[in-house]
Amino acid sequence: MNFTMPPEIEAVRDMVARFMANEVVPVMEDFEKRGEFPRELVARAGAAGLYGAVFPESVGGSDMGYMAAAVIIEEMSRQEVRFTSCNNQQGGTCPTCIYMAGTPEQVEKYVPNLLAGKTIGMMSLSESGSGSDAAGAMKTFARRDGDVYRIKGEKMWASIANETDVGILIAKTDRDAGAKGATAFIVEPKKYPGFTAKPVDLLGMSKAFRTNIVFLDDFVVPVENRLGAEGDGFKIVMRALQPGRLNVAAKCLGLAQACFEEAVRYANERTVRQQPIGRFQMIQDSIAEMATAIEASRGLVYRAAFSMDNDMPSNRIASIAKYHASQTAKMCADKAQQIFGGYGLAREYRVSWMRVYADMLYNGEGSANIQKIIIAEDALGYKPADRHHGKTNLRDVRQTDIAKQ
Numbered sequence: 001m002n003f004t005m006p007p008e009i010e011a012v013r014d015m016v017a018r019f020m021a022n023e024v025v026p027v028m029e030d031f032e033k034r035g036e037f038p039r040e041l042v043a044r045a046g047a048a049g050l051y052g053a054v055f056p057e058s059v060g061g062s063d064m065g066y067m068a069a070a071v072i073i074e075e076m077s078r079q080e081v082r083f084t085s086c087n088n089q090q091g092g093t094c095p096t097c098i099y100m101a102g103t104p105e106q107v108e109k110y111v112p113n114l115l116a117g118k119t120i121g122m123m124s125l126s127e128s129g130s131g132s133d134a135a136g137a138m139k140t141f142a143r144r145d146g147d148v149y150r151i152k153g154e155k156m157w158a159s160i161a162n163e164t165d166v167g168i169l170i171a172k173t174d175r176d177a178g179a180k181g182a183t184a185f186i187v188e189p190k191k192y193p194g195f196t197a198k199p200v201d202l203l204g205m206s207k208a209f210r211t212n213i214v215f216l217d218d219f220v221v222p223v224e225n226r227l228g229a230e231g232d233g234f235k236i237v238m239r240a241l242q243p244g245r246l247n248v249a250a251k252c253l254g255l256a257q258a259c260f261e262e263a264v265r266y267a268n269e270r271t272v273r274q275q276p277i278g279r280f281q282m283i284q285d286s287i288a289e290m291a292t293a294i295e296a297s298r299g300l301v302y303r304a305a306f307s308m309d310n311d312m313p314s315n316r317i318a319s320i321a322k323y324h325a326s327q328t329a330k331m332c333a334d335k336a337q338q339i340f341g342g343y344g345l346a347r348e349y350r351v352s353w354m355r356v357y358a359d360m361l362y363n364g365e366g367s368a369n370i371q372k373i374i375i376a377e378d379a380l381g382y383k384p385a386d387r388h389h390g391k392t393n394l395r396d397v398r399q400t401d402i403a404k405q
């Protein structure tokens with residue numbers, strides 16, 4: 001066992017810390033006030049290597065692996081969780097699906113630009129009637145019409161769909177085949193007709209990074225933009241969600257750390273009865289609970305990253321890490337807000353809105369209940385979580401692997 005972080009990953013953390021502190025934090029609130037997507041800033045983050053840690057250099061990544069990716073996301077989230085709202089689209093599930101299941105031409109055409117933040121991604125799986133049961137209840141349908149598919153239906157919760165250049169969209173090509181009837185498409189909404197994104201009004205969430213309902217009216221996708229074979233869509237997404245869960249767990253960890261740091265600072269500054277509130281035992285109780293849970297989450301997140309870097313079975317540990325870190329983020333956001341008293345509701349303090357992000361991350365990328373089902377069914381011997389263990393290390397992934405699973 002070695003609990004020391006490699007120096008090259010600590011150097012990456014320092015680089016991300018500087019990037020966030022110098023380039024993102026000073027301007028993010030202005031983008032929020034204008035409700036403007038920070039496209040140029042995303043491109044600068046891409047150029048700095050913030051999205052490509054797990055991808056090989058041949059597609060524009062840095063090949064540093066999942067531990068580096070977890071540390072990057074943790075640090076980004078610690079400083080400005082809103083800016084991590086497109087991490088999945090630029091460096092997570094969206095390019096991972098293309099990289100793992102795409103043809104060499106698709107990979108070359110789309111992945112480098114996503115990692116560089118030059119094109120904006122999307123990952124559209126959910127619908128109003130299908131969230132946790134994503135494939136089973138899906139209604140959106142893609143009909144083959146010569147050299148194109150025409151997609152009809154409505155997707156829900158598609159983050160950044162109002163800005164996307166290139167994204168992944170899942171639709172049924174066979175209504176009666178359950179999960180095996182779902183197909184993945186690389187979509188280009190600005191290039192082809194039939195795609196309309198409408199931002200959803202979400203209480204307390206970013207106005208710069210919007211989540212959308214998407215109306216698809218015979219939306220055109222060329223056949224060459226199908227990802228994998230018809231019916232492979234769900235397999236492709238599930239495979240990409242495994243590292244996706246680690247991303248969300250790392251985001252939760254950074255958010256929990258931010259809440260903790262805000263709480264400690266305020267507890268030392270705020271005086272009641274001529275002493276800092278940090279001197280009160282009940283405030284200390286909260287600080288101790290937060291510090292303990294954060295250290296435990298950090299151990300789990302880094303262990304899941306280590307497993308993925310070494311192609312060890314990682315589904316179970318990724319679910320445990322995601323569940324624990326999202327619970328920790330919720331608990332820390334709640335306690336931080338309480339420590340701020342009435343000021344915890346004032347928008348000028350970020351503890352007033354960080355709690356909404358903790359709630360969102362608790363549900364996103366497989367809700368807490370879904371993680372608990374995975375963990376418990378594995379423990380009870382009903383369904384081993386790592387029964388479909390596939391390679392996670394992207395250096396070794398053969399794009400045809402996906403078809404064999």
Ligand SMILES: Cc1cc2nc3c(=O)[nH]c(=O)nc-3n(C[C@H](O)[C@H](O)[C@H](O)COP(=O)(O)OP(=O)(O)OC[C@H]3O[C@@H](n4cnc5c(N)ncnc54)[C@H](O)[C@@H]3O)c2cc1C
Pocket residue numbers: 123124125126128129130131132133156157158159160202211360363364365366367368369370373
């Ligand atoms: C801000 C935001 C951004 C998002 N971005 C995206 C995106 O970019 N792309 C995308 O595809 N999706 C996105 N989502 C959707 C997100 O992944 C879903 O909200 C999530 O999967 C849960 O689905 P649901 O909301 O339909 O809840 P449901 O599936 O309806 O679940 C409702 C409740 O029932 C529980 N539940 C469900 N099944 C079980 C079970 N078997 N046993 C016990 N309890 C159960 C859940 O845990 C939850 O508490 C986003 C959501 C939000 C809020």
